[in-house]
Amino acid sequence: MRGWSDRSLQAAVGGILRFGVAAAALIVACGGAIYLARHGAQTAALGRFQGEPEELRTAAGILRSALALSGRGLIQLGLLVLIATPVARVAFSILGFALERDRLYVAVTVLVLSFLLFSLLGGGRL
Amino acid sequence: MTILGSSALVAAGSLAAGFLGALTGLGGGVVIVPLLTLGLHVDIRYAIGASLVSVIATSSGAAAAYVREGYTNIRIGMFLELATTLGAIAGAVLAARLPAGAIAVVFGAALLLSAWMNLRPRPEHPAASGDPLARRLRLEGSCPGAGPGAPPRAYGARRVPLGFALMGLAGILSGLLGIGSGALKVLAMDQAMRLPFKVSTTTSNFMIGVTAAASAGIYLDRGYIDPGLTMPVMLGVLAGSLLGARALIAARVRVLRWVFSGVIAALAVEMILAGLRGGL
Structure with a gap:
């Protein structure tokens, strides 16, 4: 049936996932090392929920604090890469289905991607 | 405790959780939240945030290996992700509106359910062809046959609306509790939609990352x-699950699954009691 193209699509999807997770883990580990070196001796306190500060909640804020080589900022950047990995996988699948001229699944995938972007771009505040 | 000390403790616990989760197929996420809240008195909202992120890591890491084997059905996964992502957004919105105690009680109930479903024998009755709705949606495929040289087996989906509804519920639980909801996703596919086991488990794993990403954005915000x-x-969970997948070949999984399910059931009761007492 759609054997060949499905196989190559799957191989590419697998590659995206592996690369995304590896990159995220590396960035998180670097950020973690900086964070522990600077703050490791302080007392841990997560018993009461306070919420994260603005610069660790939005993509722009995270990018700024990561560029300033803040340990916590770098960790959040790695986590952002991790969250973006399945999203990139979905976006890439649109291309795959379009190459197979499968209009139904291009539409399904565009819809899934729009739900993901709605959530990532702050739609949950509504 | 210092941050260095607590980080080492959390990493060790997460390593063990990821290892056992991969070995037993229950996933590491389910024990992370009880571990952090009951064991280390972390606020449940921070705990579900950390757990959800680790779910994305293990799902994506394992899915990368599975898609190469040819069992994962990307079309079925994508179609059902319509239900899980919408559910996950609803669940994450709900998480902000429910009190911590109520979330703990729902968490305990979901834990009990997944431990029970993991031990219950599940008959496999894959359908060789799908019903008309499934055929229109192209929810079908073929997977490698049993044994080397065996011809590929064709399969099709049944009862699509039921499977879709169960997936929506799995999405809500994932967004509300920061877990992968793998047990419910597999149930929706192999029992409701009559898909082969291997297709159900690998496609479920493939979907978990996308489902979790849908609520992660809201959690971050x-x-x-x-x-x-x-x-x-x-x-910790990522390293543990990679090690667990390696060890899977050599281990006696049956006994381990019973033990881990027992641990999960005990944690579930603790969570429910703590939630009712308002101790979280």
Whole structure:
């Protein structure tokens, strides 16, 4: 049936996932090392929920604090890469289905991607 | 305790959780939240944030290996992700509106359910062809046959609306509790939609990351994802699950599954009691 193209699509999807997770883990580990070196001796306190500060909640804020080589900022950047990995996988699948001229699944995938972007771009505040 | 000490403790616990989760097929996420809340008195909102992120890491890491084997059905996964992503957004919105105690009680109930479903024998009755709705949606495929040289087996989906509804519920639980909801996703596919086991488990794993990403954005925006806590959880669970997948070939999984399911059931009761007492 759609054997060949499905196989190559799957191989590419697998590659995206592996690369995304590896990159995220590396960035998180670097950020973690900086964070522990600077703050490791302080007392841990997560018993009461306070919420994260603005610069660790939005993509722009995270990018700024990561560029300033803040340990916590770098960790959040790695986590952002991790969250973006399945999203990139979905976006890439649109291309795959379009190459197979499968209009139904291009539409399904565009819809899934729009739900993901709605959530990532702050739609949950509504 | 210092941050260095608690990070080491959290990393060790997460490593063990990821290892056992991969070995038993129950996933590491289910024990992370009880471990952090009951064991280390972390606020449940920080705990579900860290757990959800680790779920994305293990799902994506394992899915990369599975898609190559040819069992994962990308079309079925994508179609059902319509239900899980919408559910996950609803669940994450709900998480902000429910009190911590109520979330703990629902968490305990979901834990009990997944431990029970993991031990219950599940008859496999894959359908060789799908019903008309499934055929129109192209929810079908073929997977490698049993044994080397065997011809590929064709399969099709049944009862699509039921499967879709169960997937929506799995999405809500995932967004509300920061877990992968793998047990419910597999149930929706192999029992409701009559898909082969291997197709159900690998496609479920493939979907977990996308489902979790749908609520992770909302968690991040709400400030549930604390970098200091999530760092050791994510790295620990990821390393543990990679090791667990390696060890899977040599281990006697049956006994281990009983033991781990027992641990999960005990944690579930603890969570429910703590939630009712308002101790979280």
